[in-house]
Amino acid sequence: MKKFFFNIKKYYKYAIRSAKAELKSEVSDSYLNWLWWIIEPLCFMLIYTFVFGFVFKNDEPYFASFVFVGQTAWDFFNRMATGSVRLITNNKDLVTKVYIPKYILLLAKSFTYLFKMGIAFLITFCIMLFQHVPFTLNILYIIPIVLVLYVISFGVGMILMHFGVFLNDLANLTNIVLRMMFYLSGVFYNIKRRLSGRIGFLLLRVNPIAFLMNELRKCLIDGVNPSLEGLLFWLAAGVVLCAIGVHAIHKNENSYAKVI
Amino acid sequence: MKKAKDKKIVGKKDDKNIAVTVSNLHIKYRGITKTSIRASWRHMTDKVEVFEALKGVSFEIEEGKILGIVGKNGSGKSTMLRAIAGIFSPDKGKIDLHGHSISLLSIGVGFNKKLTGRENIYLSGMLLGFSEEEIAKKEREIIEFADIGKFIYKPVRTYSSGMYSKLAFAITAILETDIMLIDEVLSVGDAKFKEKSYNKMKELISDEHRTVIIVSHSLGTIRELCDEVLWLNDGKIMMKGSAEEILPKYEEFMKN
Numbered sequence: 205m206k207k208f209f210f211n212i213k214k215y216y217k218y219a220i221r222s223a224k225a226e227l228k229s230e231v232s233d234s235y236l237n238w239l240w241w242i243i244e245p246l247c248f249m250l251i252y253t254f255v256f257g258f259v260f261k262n263d264e265p266y267f268a269s270f271v272f273v274g275q276t277a278w279d280f281f282n283r284m285a286t287g288s289v290r291l292i293t294n295n296k297d298l299v300t301k302v303y304i305p306k307y308i309l310l311l312a313k314s315f316t317y318l319f320k321m322g323i324a325f326l327i328t329f330c331i332m333l334f335q336h337v338p339f340t341l342n343i344l345y346i347i348p349i350v351l352v353l354y355v356i357s358f359g360v361g362m363i364l365m366h367f368g369v370f371l372n373d374l375a376n377l378t379n380i381v382l383r384m385m386f387y388l389s390g391v392f393y394n395i396k397r398r399l400s401g402r403i404g405f406l407l408l409r410v411n412p413i414a415f416l417m418n419e420l421r422k423c424l425i426d427g428v429n430p431s432l433e434g435l436l437f438w439l440a441a442g443v444v445l446c447a448i449g450v451h452a453i454h455k456n457e458n459s460y461a462k463v464i
Numbered sequence: 465m466k467k468a469k470d471k472k473i474v475g476k477k478d479d480k481n482i483a484v485t486v487s488n489l490h491i492k493y494r495g496i497t498k499t500s501i502r503a504s505w506r507h508m509t510d511k512v513e514v515f516e517a518l519k520g521v522s523f524e525i526e527e528g529k530i531l532g533i534v535g536k537n538g539s540g541k542s543t544m545l546r547a548i549a550g551i552f553s554p555d556k557g558k559i560d561l562h563g564h565s566i567s568l569l570s571i572g573v574g575f576n577k578k579l580t581g582r583e584n585i586y587l588s589g590m591l592l593g594f595s596e597e598e599i600a601k602k603e604r605e606i607i608e609f610a611d612i613g614k615f616i617y618k619p620v621r622t623y624s625s626g627m628y629s630k631l632a633f634a635i636t637a638i639l640e641t642d643i644m645l646i647d648e649v650l651s652v653g654d655a656k657f658k659e660k661s662y663n664k665m666k667e668l669i670s671d672e673h674r675t676v677i678i679v680s681h682s683l684g685t686i687r688e689l690c691d692e693v694l695w696l697n698d699g700k701i702m703m704k705g706s707a708e709e710i711l712p713k714y715e716e717f718m719k720n
Contacts, residue, residue, distance in 0.1 A: 371500065461552060
């Protein structure tokens with residue numbers, strides 16, 4: 205663990221620079237340039253709001269804000285998980301030519317995703333203003349909740365990154381699992397109301413993303429306090445995942461170059 | 465050439481400053497190449513095939529010396545360079561750099577083709593282990609050496625392949641480390657730059673404080689540049705000694 209923090213300290217500047225570089229290159233030669241960072245999430249969220257609010261007639265109060273919050277949290281986790289599976293293989297050039305602690309690659313990626321999540325939250329706040337959702341000080345709980353989300357995603361990402369080096373078809377498997385999680389996380393419906401009884405109760409406890417999404421909505425839209433025990437529990441779980449990931453990477457990272 | 469000779473004399477006066485110690489180095493490639501999930505179930509019980517690229521190699525290099533490594537294809541030369549650079553970890557044995565900084569000379573590491581040449585200097589340099597400040601100090605020199613005019617402010621994807629390698633070479637050549645590992649001596653670009661880069665290379669290599677390990681198939685290069693030659697065969701050291709001593713025997717061996 206000491207080595208992990210030492211490496212983070214040594215390489216975080218590179219991670220930031222590489223994240224900036226990636227963001228820049230993403231939009232550098234498109235016509236609308238950085239506007240895509242706003243247009244894309246906005247359009248996806250509007251589509252979901254239309255389909256599940258209007259077509260499926262959802263009467264959730266402030267439904268657009270409801271979907272936007274869910275989508276923002278889900279996108280971050282989804283990007284981290286999908287992005288990490290092939291991260292090492294995609295950086296083959298780098299991995300076989302210099303030594304770099306491999307989680308720095310994930311760290312750099314996570315910065316770009318954090319940036320996108322920030323934009324998505326800004327859009328969400330605009331929609332909330334537009335819908336006259338009452339703002340309360342509980343909005344500040346967004347910080348610890350996002351922190352927990354980050355720690356869990358980073359841990360999961362590291363573990364997927366490690367196995368993604370050796371297993372060719374891990375990407376297919378993660379795709380299926382992620383799709384399932386997406387529908388079971390309640391991005392566009394309220395788990396508590398739709399799945400009453402034991403299933404709903406379980407889903408909110410077993411699936412960290414469903415739990416965090418629910419907590420985010422609680423403090424952003426309903427203006428109530430999040431469950432602190434729940435957050436602490438998932439923070440601890442996230443730290444354990446990170447520890448497993450760091451351990452696996454430290455132990456194996458030098459053989460990655462041999463495999464790919 | 466002259467410089468290299470001078471340095472030899474200096475080296476003899478105050479030698480015994482060891483730059484790299486490699487002791488009993490073993491590196492194995494396991495059969496755990498990429499598999500699918502289904503196949504990996506079977507792998508659990510299977511005996512995995514192991515290929516040993518290096519079988520117990522030990523040697524030392526004094527500070528400031530230039531070591532050439534020769535050997536036929538697949539004898540473990542590149543594997544050893546990468547292990548010394550820290551890209552692989554040894555399966556057995558030890559590599560001690562005695563606190564020196566090291567880099568494997570490789571071209572265009574971490575380049576992002578959509579960004580400008582200037583931005584890529586930083587990206588690539590930081591990957592090679594330099595801090596932002598160190599690179600900022602050398603930035604001018606790199607740009608001057610690369611000599612690609614105002615293209616430095618344009619995205620790398622607009623470069624011709626010659627310009628690309630000129631910039632990449634300039635980065636690795638100007639950002640120098642105590643120990644340099646070179647896999648085939650590089651000369652890139654057009655005829656003029658080729659000469660310039662080869663001379664720069666020679667200058668870098670023959671700096672009297674720099675320790676260099678060169679892997680090359682060009683015996684001419686090895687003869688010209690190296691103080692010592694290490695001959696690897698099938699992951700083991702065949703011989704080690706001066707170029708005059710080793711190279712004729714190696715040539716003889718390769719003919720058969």
